[in-house]
Amino acid sequence: MSAVTPGRCVKVRVPATSANLGPGFDTLGLALAEYDELTVEALAPGELDIEVEGVGADEVPTDESHLVISTIFYALQQLGFDKPGLRLRANNTIPHGRGLGSSGAAIVAGIVAAAGLVEDQQQVSDDTLLKLATTLEGHPDNVAPCLFGGLTIAWVTASGEPRSKKLMVDRGVSIVVLVPEETMSTSVARSLQPSQVPHADAIFNLSRAALLVAALSQSPELLFESTEDRLHQSYRAAAMPKTKELIDDLRAEGLAAVVSGAGPSVLVLCDDPADRLRAAEIAKSRTDTTWTAYLTAVDIQGATVEEVSKQTVSPSA
Known part of the structure; x- marks a missing residue:
């Protein structure tokens, strides 16, 4: 197992999503221009520091069961990294429990944050991001637009691998x-x-x-x-x-x-x-x-991750 570099810090932004869109049950999803924003810093193993502002600030846990934190730990383990300490600062605007993909956004935030924390040691592909997020969410229709933006068509192959295709939405919508x-x-x-x-x-x-x-x-x-x-x-x-x-x-x-x-x-x-x-x-x-x-409006970028003081990087379509 490898170690995450202590002190490495990333900023993450993830959009709300709307899935199904009427007839496209468990298949179609749309990224919306409403966002949760987070900063995640790697600390010494065993340390944990969580602060949440905005939607759900008084309701979400502030221990390892916090969905973003547990997702980061899961993703790092799957990528071959030891469990680090973490500092999380979250500003949430996506409504919880309202059908706007808040749990999917938290999962995507954790996956993308983990990829950002190890980017100096390992490049994580879009397929891997989608697979990790789908494993935790259970289906790809919310996490695909959250990851990649726009209108997405999501499916699972015969061998069980999640896939998605991003389409641009007409300006008249x-x-x-x-x-x-x-x-x-x-x-x-x-x-x-x-x-x-x-x-x-x-x-x-x-x-x-x-x-x-x-x-x-x-x-x-x-x-x-x-x-x-x-x-x-x-x-x-x-x-x-x-x-x-x-x-x-x-x-x-x-x-x-x-x-x-x-x-x-x-x-x-x-x-x-x-x-x-x-x-x-x-x-x-x-x-x-x-x-x-x-x-x-429609979000066209999807999730973005930026190392503090470095240029923003976004998962490609």
């Missing part, structure tokens, strides 16, 4: 995310999925998912029809009725609204920037809960 007060457990949301779906529903979603790739990459006018779904949203609706009602209201107005990830946030994909404000007003008019509108 505008985004608003509507985030409620309530949270949703991803495991709970997944438990509501049936083990089998009707053949007609599978065909329906195949066509919409293929169309959605075209809509996002070159034909935003097709966003509304391409975000129809029969595989997962209706089954999860009972667990988040306010989300379903808002989506119904938005789609009744011709807006391409879908559940963001496992929910309960709502992602609205627009081909007219003015529609973002219209969606925000519809959410604001509801009295069942408070919805916070994030008028955001």
